Amino acid sequence: MPTLYYHPLSSYCWKALIAIKVLAADVALHAVNPGDASERDLLRTLSPFGKIPLLVDQDRPVLETSILIEHLQRHHARSNARLIPEEPTCELDVRLWDRLMDQYVMTPMQAFTANLLAPEERRDSVAIDKARDLLLTSYGAIDRQLEGRTWLATDDFSLADCAAAPALFYAIAYVPFGAEHARTAAYFDRLMDHPAIAAVIRDAQPFFKYFPGRAGLSSRFYQEEA
Ligand SMILES: N[C@@H](CCC(=O)N[C@@H](CS)C(=O)NCC(=O)O)C(=O)O
Numbered sequence: 438m439p440t441l442y443y444h445p446l447s448s449y450c451w452k453a454l455i456a457i458k459v460l461a462a463d464v465a466l467h468a469v470n471p472g473d474a475s476e477r478d479l480l481r482t483l484s485p486f487g488k489i490p491l492l493v494d495q496d497r498p499v500l501e502t503s504i505l506i507e508h509l510q511r512h513h514a515r516s517n518a519r520l521i522p523e524e525p526t527c528e529l530d531v532r533l534w535d536r537l538m539d540q541y542v543m544t545p546m547q548a549f550t551a552n553l554l555a556p557e558e559r560r561d562s563v564a565i566d567k568a569r570d571l572l573l574t575s576y577g578a579i580d581r582q583l584e585g586r587t588w589l590a591t592d593d594f595s596l597a598d599c600a601a602a603p604a605l606f607y608a609i610a611y612v613p614f615g616a617e618h619a620r621t622a623a624y625f626d627r628l629m630d631h632p633a634i635a636a637v638i639r640d641a642q643p644f645f646k647y648f649p650g651r652a653g654l655s656s657r658f659y660q661e662e663a
Contacts, residue, residue, distance in 0.1 A: 439494035439513065440465045442480060446644040448543060449502045451603035451637050453490040456506040458633035459594065461516040464492070464509070503535055506596055520596040527591045534590040534597035537578070542604035545571040549611040553649035572612040576621050583620040587627065594631065602628040606638070610653030 441457070441464050443450035457464050469476045469489060481487040483498040492499040492508065499508045510520055522528050545568035552560050579601070582589065590597035605625050614622045628634055638658065645651055645659040 438463050438465050439492050439499075439509075440467050442467050442469050442483075442489055442491040442493070444469055444471065444489055444644075445641045446647060447489055448546070448603035448607050449488070450490045451606075451634075451641070452502045452599045453492075453505055454637045454640075455599045455602060455631075455633045456509060456520055456596070458636060459516065459518045459520060459599070460506075460509055460514040461518075462509045462513040463515065464513065503532075503539070503596065503600075506599065519593070520599060522591055522593070522595065531590040531595045531597050534582070534595075535600045537575070538589075538597060538600035538604045541571055541575040541578075542601070542608050545569070545575075546604060546608040546611065550607070550649050569612050572608050573615075576612075576614060576618045579624070580618050580621045583624050589624070598628065598631075602631070602634045607648070607650065610648070610650040613653070 441450075441453060443454065443466060445468060456462075469480065471477070477487060480489065480491060483493065484491050484500050486500075488500075490502055490505060492505045494508065494512070499505045507521055521531055548564055548568040552565055555561075579589070586592075588594050588598050589601050601624075605621075605628070609625070614625070629638070642658065645654060646662065648654070648659075651659055651661075
């Protein structure tokens with residue numbers, strides 16, 4: 438059985454965990470301890486960038502969440518769900534919206550987190566302004582894409598929705614949707630009600646106190662401890 442190295446708070450790990458649930462893939466879960474140097478070293482030996490999630494299947498590391506999910510769909514899916522559809526046009530739409538979510542929502546969201554984790558004197562207001570602009574541009578693009586749609590890329594829940602759920606969850610803690618993003622807000626609610634996504638968020642809840650943007654999380658998901 439392959440092993441997934443992950444952390445319950447990590448947005449890219451959510452993307453993989455959601456896919457694992459939808460595909461009903463048999464995967465052993467190994468939660469990494471970010472404070473443990475030996476675990477960091479292990480990740481570095483398995484992957485040049487030491488990032489999570491990381492899947493190890495028969496001693497072979499499988500990197501990059503989108504590839505990892507495709508690997509699971511090809512070799513380990515036990516459900517009939519197909520997160521990457523076979524029909525060529527749908528397939529490209531899914532791959533496109535998966536890329537857009539990673540590059541134009543996850544990346545600027547991570548810039549906010551990195552900025553908050555940096556010492557005060559190294560914080561970068563120019564980078565944060567750019568990240569905010571990019572998130573607002575992305576929300577607008579998502580809103581237009583969602584006209585007449587339930588899911589982001591195709592009729593069925595797909596890889597693109599696996600990417601969108603964690604990206605939007607954490608992004609709106611920093612840059613909330615505006616009134617002009619009503620379709621995106623309704624789509625976000627649909628994502629949050631999806632059983633696989635709801636389960637991943639439930640498992641992450643004890644860790645939200647460590648999320649630097651926690652003040653912006655909805656009270657539906659996080660309440661500051663007294
Ligand atoms: N492109 C990678 C991104 C993975 C990523 O950014 N993972 C973050 C956690 S959400 C990470 O490992 N950060 C720790 C680091 O960069 O050292 C993927 O799709 O898997």
